[in-house]
Amino acid sequence: GDSVTQMEGPVTLSEEAFLTINCTYTATGYPSLFWYVQYPGEGLQLLLKATKADDKGSNKGFEATYRKETTSFHLEKGSVQVSDSAVYFCALSNTGTASKLTFGTGTRLQVTL
Amino acid sequence: GAGVSQSPRYKVAKRGQDVALRCDPISGHVSLFWYQQALGQGPEFLTYFQNEAQLDKSGLPSDRFFAERPEGSVSTLKIQRTQQEDSAVYLCASSPSTGASYNSPLHFGNGTRLTVT
Numbered sequence: 001g002d003s004v005t006q007m008e009g010p011v012t013l014s015e016e017a018f019l020t021i022n023c024t025y026t027a028t029g030y031p032s033l034f035w036y037v038q039y040p041g042e043g044l045q046l047l048l049k050a051t052k053a054d055d056k057g058s059n060k061g062f063e064a065t066y067r068k069e070t071t072s073f074h075l076e077k078g079s080v081q082v083s084d085s086a087v088y089f090c091a092l093s094n095t096g097t098a099s100k101l102t103f104g105t106g107t108r109l110q111v112t113l
Numbered sequence: 114g115a116g117v118s119q120s121p122r123y124k125v126a127k128r129g130q131d132v133a134l135r136c137d138p139i140s141g142h143v144s145l146f147w148y149q150q151a152l153g154q155g156p157e158f159l160t161y162f163q164n165e166a167q168l169d170k171s172g173l174p175s176d177r178f179f180a181e182r183p184e185g186s187v188s189t190l191k192i193q194r195t196q197q198e199d200s201a202v203y204l205c206a207s208s209p210s211t212g213a214s215y216n217s218p219l220h221f222g223n224g225t226r227l228t229v230t
Contacts, residue, residue: 004155032214032215034218036221042223043116043117043204043221043222043223043224044156044204044206044219044221045221046218046219046220049215049218050215051215089155089156091155093212093213093214093215095214096212099212099213099214100146100158100161100169100212100213101146101156101158101206101213101219102158103148103155103156103157104155105153105154105155106153106154106155
């Protein structure tokens with residue numbers, strides 16, 4: 001079945017550091033890929049998405065590129081802020097009218113001054 | 114605009130009690146999903162509705178779990194004879210079209226935290 005593997009956290013960075021959170025997936029067909037973010041006390045929010053190979057999703061300074069050859073969708077940001085502290089989830093959805101999201105286990109990011 | 118609303122926000126149940134969790138999706142959204150999120154884990158799929166039809170219930174962990182969406186809007190997740198392993202956050206999500214896709218991403222509620230003592 002479909003699965004998503006994320007790097008384990010927590011990831012602790014100083015403000016303005018470069019961020020990478022690794023995500024790889026296993027799926028049949030051609031899934032769409034997503035990053036969701038969960039800020040403390042809030043619900044899951046869509047951060048960015050990509051639908052086909054070499055697509056780059058971007059939002060709020062975050063980027064991720066759909067790499068079919070390595071089945072990866074790593075999340076990057078050039079300069080993190082304290083306000084980026086949250087849990088980040090990589091997810092995929094496969095094709096079909098009853099497609100659902102399959103999530104990774106999440107990676108907690110803590111950014112300090 | 115209004116997002117996905119879930120109630121109650123917190124629920125404490127004694128083992129063996131029945132509980133009912135409510136989800137109000139975004140108005141007009143066709144698809145509704147329930148997920149279970151254990152502490153420190155990612156959300157795990159439970160069940161999917163397209164309007165009032167339950168098209169996928171493959172993630173429900175046992176026959177103690179039951180979900181309904183009788184009029185294609187509000188949904189209720191019921192857990193009978195709760196067990197300690199049912200303690201988790203239960204998330205509801207909706208999307209404007211069929212399924213969860215690039216063009217129809219999921220909008221999540223804040224969840225109901227269930228604690229079974």
